[in-house]
Each structure stands twice: as C-alpha cells, then as structure tokens.
Amino acid sequence: GAVVSQHPSWVICKSGTSVKIECRSLDFQATTMFWYRQFPKQSLMLMATSNEGSKATYEQGVEKDKFLINHASLTLSTLTVTSAHPEDSSFYICSASPGLAGGPRFYNEQFFGPGTRLTVL
C-alpha cells in the first residue's frame, strides 16, 4: 500500500513550452501533497504544499505564476511548469500524505513518487 505515481517519468521539451506533471496517490487519499525540486547532486527543496480544494502554499523564492499547482482531488495533484527555460531543468518529486486518515502509524509520513526528470532544451 501507500503507492504514489508520477507521470511522465521523464520529459524533454523546448524552451518556452509548458509541461504538466501528474502526481497520483494510488491506494490512499492524500489530504496534502508536496512538490519538491532536486538539482543534480543536491538535496530536495520543497517548492509548494497543496491541500485538496485549496490554493497551494509556495515556499519563498518559488514563482507561483511559473509553477502552477492544482490539487483537484484527494488522489491527484498536478504541477505545470509554464514557459519552461533551461534553468528549470531538474528532477521534480512529489509526495503525498494521508494525514489523520493514515492513522498513528502513517500520519507523519510522506510517500514519495518516483520523480520526473525534466530537460528543457
């Protein structure tokens, strides 16, 4: 249980185009989803936190108009990189948390997706 999928697993696009990445919790309802970015040989940096049905909360320095996050249901969140540029090339990872519904064992845990590698030419 507690599987999170991401699609696509990798994408190459031209500069100026928009790319949408999907994050799905397959066997649980995720009250909260998180989007991280990881540059090569660096740690994961949180970009934004999203709760189902409400606007995402972005971390300082993350442009909300560039990285559009939609958490329309308890099992799906999407990250759209608008007008992508080469500096947006990175590994994007989502995670999902069941919250209280996960019970005491999993309430604290975030389940990570396999990541999406974005390359902008």
Place this chain on the structure above:
Amino acid sequence: AQKITQTQPGMFVQEKEAVTLDCTYDTSDPSYGLFWYKQPSSGEMIFLIYQGSYDQQNATEGRYSLNFQKARKSANLVISASQLGDSAMYFCAMREFDTGFQKLVFGTGTRLLVSP
C-alpha cells in the same frame, strides 16, 4: 542556520560491516519528527526509519537503527551488515509539528558506497 546538517558528503564501507551516517538538527519546536530516506540512482525516495521527539526508545527497522540523542540534537542512522544494494544517497529530514505543519526539511545528504 541549517535545520538539518549532514557533515559527511561521502562514506565508504565494506560489505557486511556496520556504518553510521551522521545527522544533527536544529529546532526550538518541542514536537518534531526525524526521518531517514534512501535515494538510489533511479531517484525514488525510499523511507527507512522515523523517530518522534517524544519517543522514549531509539527506532529500529530491520538493519536500520536510529541513534537518537535528543540533548545533542543528533539522529544518526546506523546500518548494520551493509549490503552492496545499500549504495545510495541517504537523506536525513525533519518535520516540526507545531511550527512547520507537515513540511519536511532535508539535509544535503550522504553518499554511501558499499564495496565487496
């Protein structure tokens, strides 16, 4: 100040030996949780072990144990009987429950190489 500090960029260990990966943290929140994740070259984040700030005993999960020293604010990961498949990046992370909601803050990671 860094909330999570991992001072070892890389560690080497021989197969079947034990290895300790260091992690220190900084928080004024009395309620927090500490996590260790493994990230192989494929990129997925694999949850290894969790320690809550109020837990009385050190967490253990199979070959993984967490040496939690609250007064020193350290949460070192101990991997016993290393295996070749343990070669990966290892990240320590913290969640502050009163002030940080569910946000996870990661350290810079330690690359572990297990040799035959």
